[in-house]
Amino acid sequence: MGARTGQQFLDRLRQNPPNLYVDGARVEDPTTHPATRNVAHSLAGLYDLQHDPRYRDLLTFEEGGERHATAFLVPRTKDDLRKIGAAHRVRADYSLGTLGRAPDYMNANVMAAGMASAYFDQGEGQERHFGEHMRRYFEYVRANDLCLTHALTNPQVNRSKQASELPDPYIALGIVEETAAGVIVRGARMLATLPIADEILIFPSTVIKENGDRSRYAVGFGLPTDTPGLSFQCREPFDLGRDTEDHPLSSRFDEQDAFVIFDDVLIPWERVFLMYDMTLANQAYAKTDAVLHMAYQVVNQKISKTGAFLGVAQGIVDTVGSGQFQHVQGKVSEIIITLEIMKALEVAAVDGAQLNAYGVMTPARGPLDAARNYYPAIYPRLNEIIQLLGASGIIMMPSRADREGPLGHFIEKHLQATNATAEERLKLFRLAWDLTLSSFGARQNLYEKHFFGDPIRMSSALYEVYDKQPYVQRIRQFLDQPKPVVAD
Numbered sequence: 001m002g003a004r005t006g007q008q009f010l011d012r013l014r015q016n017p018p019n020l021y022v023d024g025a026r027v028e029d030p031t032t033h034p035a036t037r038n039v040a041h042s043l044a045g046l047y048d049l050q051h052d053p054r055y056r057d058l059l060t061f062e063e064g065g066e067r068h069a070t071a072f073l074v075p076r077t078k079d080d081l082r083k084i085g086a087a088h089r090v091r092a093d094y095s096l097g098t099l100g101r102a103p104d105y106m107n108a109n110v111m112a113a114g115m116a117s118a119y120f121d122q123g124e125g126q127e128r129h130f131g132e133h134m135r136r137y138f139e140y141v142r143a144n145d146l147c148l149t150h151a152l153t154n155p156q157v158n159r160s161k162q163a164s165e166l167p168d169p170y171i172a173l174g175i176v177e178e179t180a181a182g183v184i185v186r187g188a189r190m191l192a193t194l195p196i197a198d199e200i201l202i203f204p205s206t207v208i209k210e211n212g213d214r215s216r217y218a219v220g221f222g223l224p225t226d227t228p229g230l231s232f233q234c235r236e237p238f239d240l241g242r243d244t245e246d247h248p249l250s251s252r253f254d255e256q257d258a259f260v261i262f263d264d265v266l267i268p269w270e271r272v273f274l275m276y277d278m279t280l281a282n283q284a285y286a287k288t289d290a291v292l293h294m295a296y297q298v299v300n301q302k303i304s305k306t307g308a309f310l311g312v313a314q315g316i317v318d319t320v321g322s323g324q325f326q327h328v329q330g331k332v333s334e335i336i337i338t339l340e341i342m343k344a345l346e347v348a349a350v351d352g353a354q355l356n357a358y359g360v361m362t363p364a365r366g367p368l369d370a371a372r373n374y375y376p377a378i379y380p381r382l383n384e385i386i387q388l389l390g391a392s393g394i395i396m397m398p399s400r401a402d403r404e405g406p407l408g409h410f411i412e413k414h415l416q417a418t419n420a421t422a423e424e425r426l427k428l429f430r431l432a433w434d435l436t437l438s439s440f441g442a443r444q445n446l447y448e449k450h451f452f453g454d455p456i457r458m459s460s461a462l463y464e465v466y467d468k469q470p471y472v473q474r475i476r477q478f479l480d481q482p483k484p485v486v487a488d
């Protein structure tokens with residue numbers, strides 16, 4: 001099949017609906033259910049973009065007589081990486097960067113893991129050819145241009161205990177038993193953004209801490225989201241079916257988040273990638289380099305999102321005529337600096353890219369680690385700047401119905417702007433609201449703090465892996481330098 005159209009995406013979703021639960025009831029058809037239909041159609045738009053003559057060559061590539069989505073391209077050169085990055089940005093632009101888990105994020109994961117399939121042939125279960133399962137899974141996902149969700153963390157029951165010490169050993173997802181057909185798993189995982197996906201990938205989670213080397217919690221597999229026994233409990237929807245002009249983001253891009261329940265789910269052997277081996281599970285993201293290809297999608301997506309913040313901020317400044325004030329210029333400049341830092345980190349990641357052990361051109365870790373630690377820290381400030389610049393304008397926003405109602409002529413007069421009609425001004429301010437302050441915007445704020453992991457542990461991980469010794473050495477050498485001889 002190769003690169004899908006939007007219609008093909010919607011058809012598959014309708015025919016194989018994930019077991020989603022929203023507001024106490026099962027979602028029979030995510031393409032028509034009020035909580036998911038708009039984002040489903042927005043995702044369809046992303047798939048259609050692949051066939052738009054303006055973007056087709058960037059968003060797809062040809063191999064074996066078929067066109068595939070660029071996120072599946074195995075980069076062999078830095079130019080390949082640049083194409084992948086440009087495609088990530090175009091796709092992110094579609095939602096102003098607010099679709100955090102657009103399909104290319106997980107597709108990059110599957111590409112890297114599939115190419116590093118030999119990694120999964122180590123350790124327990126070698127005779128089951130887990131590496132081949134991983135490679136075939138990549139080929140299957142690419143051939144059908146599938147959309148994946150994923151869930152890495154255990155339920156937040158008691159972080160001071162190991163999963164096996166909780167009141168029930170299957171609060172967290174774990175292996176129950178092996179059968180001739182496959183492996184039975186039970187428990188739950190947090191937190192699958194974009195549950196309206198074709199498949200869920202339970203890639204070995206990061207940092208399992210158990211006594212001994214073998215753990216029932218060390219498991220990796222991929223499954224269709226409509227597998228029996230698998231359910232997704234969604235959070236409260238932010239898309240309330242309201243006017244797109246009034247709610248430009250939440251009415252289109254509420255990607256949903258769910259916790260995932262595995263009620264004795266059978267994973268067929270050909271879908272199992274890893275079992276029991278804690279070390280392999282803990283290192284899977286790093287040693288397959290999947291984390292770097294995903295982080296590369298992220299840095300490109302954040303460039304797109306920061307550009308959207310800049311556009312909104314300057315739009316507000318132009319609208320209210322505040323551009324001559326120095327502090328306003330300073331605030332917009334802060335967004336510019338963030339944008340330029342992220343762009344520079346993207347360039348540095350490609351510049352420092354190297355072929356990895358599996359022949360994949362892999363972006364450099366240092367700049368990507370910097371990006372994924374820096375952005376969660378700066379993001380709240382981007383929000384704050386929009387709110388400081390927009391002030392009461394971001395709350396006094398009559399709706400389209402108000403504009404067309406009995407007070408419409410007053411709205412037109414009093415809410416006009418320096419360079420815009422009331423209608424134009426209100427559209428912009430409503431976007432600012434949805435980006436930073438609505439329930440959709442608040443969730444974006446939370447998402448940016450946590451989507452790549454706990455920021456505290458991410459910075460500790462950076463501290464652990466970063467080679468600081470050359471810098472310490474340099475200081476030692478400097479301190480040991482003899483005083484220069486000064487001629488009398």
Ligand SMILES: Cc1cc2nc3c(=O)[nH]c(=O)nc-3n(C[C@H](O)[C@H](O)[C@H](O)COP(=O)(O)OP(=O)(O)OC[C@H]3O[C@@H](n4cnc5c(N)ncnc54)[C@H](O)[C@@H]3O)c2cc1C
Nearest residue numbers: 150151152153156159190191192193446447450453454456
């Ligand atoms: C909107 C949103 C979308 C998400 N989407 C996804 C997704 O698509 N897929 C996915 O897999 N995950 C997703 N996540 C989950 C994300 O990976 C986690 O939120 C993140 O890893 C933090 O884990 P936690 O939420 O379980 O927090 P916890 O680990 O419970 O942390 C809670 C607090 O305790 C502290 N803490 C806990 N343990 C330790 C420790 N060992 N050392 C130091 N401090 C500790 C933390 O610093 C934090 O302050 C999403 C999260 C959010 C908020």
